[in-house]
Amino acid sequence: MISLRRRLLIWLLPAALLAGLLASAATYWGALGELDELLDDQLKGIAQHVVVEPDGRLSLRGMQGANEDRLSGQQSHAVLLQVWRGSTAVFSSDRDSPLPPPTGAGFADLSVNGQLWHSYATRNGDVIVRVAQARRARWEAVAEIAMHLLWPVLSLVPVLALFLWFGIGYGLRPLRKIAANLKRRDANNMHAIGTAAMPGEVIPLVDAINDLLWRLDHAFTAQRQFIADAAHELRTPIMGLTLQADLLPRAASATERDAITAQIRTGTARLAHLAEQLLTLARLSPESPTPDFSEVDLTALARGVISDRVRYAEMNQIDLGLVASGVVKTRGNADSLRILLNNLVDNAIRYAGLQARVDVLVNREDGCATLKVSDTGPGIPEEDRELVWERFYRGSGHAASGSGLGLSIVRRIAEQHRAIVSLGSGENDRGLVVSLRFPPTTPSVAEQGRRHGAIVG
Structure with a gap:
């Protein structure tokens, strides 16, 4: 399992260590310049302690305790002291020093045997006092300072790691509170988590x-x-079937038995239709994945649905037909659109009444494919047109049986296709027209060339 605390520690600890190293390096280079100035002043000061007595003797004030190790110029804490008269060395703190005679007073850099020396000389008559120090010795002094700065940084790494570990844990406490809050809940507790005391970085997660x-x-x-x-809708047909099944063995005659059998078949068909509608509605729930879309020929789709429903329409004495303006295509899922049109046609046949007319109209208006199902039946009153979209709502004044799910299924499929669905009245305010207007699409060349009026029915 990936630990967020460990991941943060792995990133923060090296970052802190790198910052310490960079700070030490910056201090090193800063100290190098400061140390050069300080040691230059030291060279000056030592040179000024050398005094030439009136009798010609040299007096090294303050240097009585000097020794060769102290005055060799090779160590970071030492300098080389020389006194020259002309080109002759009359005094040297390091007799083996390879430095040549000084050429003048002031600061000078000398390179001898591949080693760089930094020197300062003062002139008093023909006497020149020179104080020198190897450049390498200065670098060693700076390195000692840098090491003294680096060790505290390195020694603080465990302390820093400890603080980071507990600090990150403290920073992640709101997440543990959220986890504990959710763990204490059951499936019925869907209340929002309060964000008043949450850090700003956690609020987006809590909002999500x-x-x-x-x-x-x-x-x-x-x-x-x-x-x-x-359950409520299934209870009625199941109870009806149970009652008819109980009455069937008690039938007194063949005629009564045939009547009960017919009622059982009707109830079974109604129950099967209701179960199919329920399964269809469950598949079309908003949480279900969106079906794959492709180019669908609405005219061919309508022709196929009418062919499947024409016998059912004839049994109910319905004139079922298709009015299409050639090939009309749109983007959609063919199976879902077939279910939609099946429900519209079934509803129209079921509720239009005997001798009614049902037409399926396919057209293109203002670049949008349209699909309409109109009938000459009693229609739906204005006050009921919003309610019929609800599940299991059948309205009043209809003798035909139905599940009350057809228009709910139509609306779900229309929403999947971003189509606008509406209810209206037919000619002379009679009947019902269910219209679907799909999003605008560019018709293909074949569709444009094959446009023509066609009536089937």
């Missing part, structure tokens, strides 16, 4: 979780309502 909880609550509520409605 709250949005998920809201959607889950909405889905669970819809599911519970759907199950309750389905």
Whole structure:
């Protein structure tokens, strides 16, 4: 399991160590310049301690305790002292020094045997006092300073790691609180998590979780309502079938037995249709994945649906036909659109009444494919047109039986296809027209060339 705390520690600890190393390097280079100035002043000061007495003797004030190690110029804490008279060395703190005679007073850099020396000389008559120090000795002094700065940084790494470990743990405490809050909940507790005391960085995560909880609550509520409605709707046909099955053995005559058998078949067909509609509606729930879309010929689709329903229409004495303006195509899922049109045609046949006319109209208006199903039946009153989209709502004044799910399924499929669905009245305010207007698409060349009026029915 990947630990967020460990991951942060792996990134922060090297970053802190690198910052310490960079700070030490910056201090090193800064100290190098400061140390050069300081040691230059030291060279000056030592040179000024050398005094030439009136009798010609040299007096080294303050240098009585000097020794060869102290005055060799090879160590970071030492300098080389020389006194020259002309080109003759009258005094040297290091007799083996290879430095040549000085050429003048002031600061000078000498390169002898591949080694760089930094020197300062003062002139008093024909006497020149020179104080020198190897450049390498200065670098060693700076290196000692840098090491003294680096060791505290390195020694603080464990302490820093400890502070980072507990600091990150403290920073992640809100996440543990959220986890504990969710762990204490059951499936019925979908209340939002409060964000008042949450850090700003955690609020987007909490908002996303709250949005998920809201959607889950909405889905669970819809599911519970759907199950309750389905159970209520299934209870009536099941009870009817149970009652007819109990009456069948008690039938007194063949005629009564045939009547009960016919009622059982009708009830079975109604129950099968209701179960099919329920399964279709469950597949079309908002949480279901969006079906694959492709180019669909609405005219061919309508022709196939009418061919499947023409015998059913004849049994109900319905004149079923197709009015199409050639090939009309749109983007969609052919199976879903077939279910949609099947439901519209079934509803029209079921509720239009005897001797009615049902037409399926396919057209293109203003670049948009349109699909309409109109009938000459009693229609739907204005006050009921918003209610019929609800599940299991059948309205009043209809003798035909139905599941009350057809228009709910139509609306779900229309939403998947971003189509606008509406209810209207037919000619002379009679009947019902269900219209679907699909998003605008560019018709193909073949579709444009084959446009012509066609009536089937």
